[in-house]
Amino acid sequence: KATFNEQYRMHPQINDVIEQFYADDPGGLHCGLSPAKVDINNFGERESRYHGFLLPNVIDPHKHVLWIDVPDSSERKDSESWYNDEEVKAVESFIIALVKSIGYKEYFDYWRNYNNVETSNTEGQIGVITFYTAQKERLKRKMQSLRDRYGVLSRTDSVDNFQGQERGIVIVSTVRTNGHGGFTRSPERLNVALSRARRLL
Numbered sequence: 001k002a003t004f005n006e007q008y009r010m011h012p013q014i015n016d017v018i019e020q021f022y023a024d025d026p027g028g029l030h031c032g033l034s035p036a037k038v039d040i041n042n043f044g045e046r047e048s049r050y051h052g053f054l055l056p057n058v059i060d061p062h063k064h065v066l067w068i069d070v071p072d073s074s075e076r077k078d079s080e081s082w083y084n085d086e087e088v089k090a091v092e093s094f095i096i097a098l099v100k101s102i103g104y105k106e107y108f109d110y111w112r113n114y115n116n117v118e119t120s121n122t123e124g125q126i127g128v129i130t131f132y133t134a135q136k137e138r139l140k141r142k143m144q145s146l147r148d149r150y151g152v153l154s155r156t157d158s159v160d161n162f163q164g165q166e167r168g169i170v171i172v173s174t175v176r177t178n179g180h181g182g183f184t185r186s187p188e189r190l191n192v193a194l195s196r197a198r199r200l201l
């Protein structure tokens with residue numbers, strides 16, 4: 001029997017978020033990327049997780065995890081599934097800020113012209129993950145609108161369908177964060193959602 005305790009996908013700041021899920025495992029979870037290379041301003045460096053986005057008071061190249069608050073109790077139920085329109089607006093606002101940031105064009109031009117289709121999709125699409133079908137449908141419509149307006153490429157899906165995948169940039173829409181249940185009772189699914197990002201969560 002072997003224990004997995006070193007990962008090479010994500011920036012150490014993202015690892016810091018998910019290491020709590022491995023607290024009871026022997027050795028925990030550590031980032032195996034080279035500290036000397038992980039922040040190099042070079043997308044061609046295999047171990048670099050640099051993103052290069054800069055917009056004052058929103059994001060800078062040294063931040064790899066952002067938390068965005070939305071109004072409390074803004075979740076609603078649609079048939080059997082939950083949704084949160086305030087989170088959809090927050091996702092839209094963040095992506096528009098990203099589009100306006102210094103470094104946005106350089107990042108996406110590099111990966112959209114990359115000579116490997118799988119890598120181009122992994123790094124050139126924004127991953128948008130949620131825990132509820134009703135929210136997924138709302139986010140898909142919003143992301144289509146953002147593609148039409150700004151050319152933003154994305155993959156929007158449930159956390160279960162994102163298992164085994166990764167993206168350079170991942171946005172997680174939790175929908176419900178007030179402790180009433182849902183994903184908060186399933187740390188394994190939360191771990192999957194938060195650990196899909198390579199450069200920016």
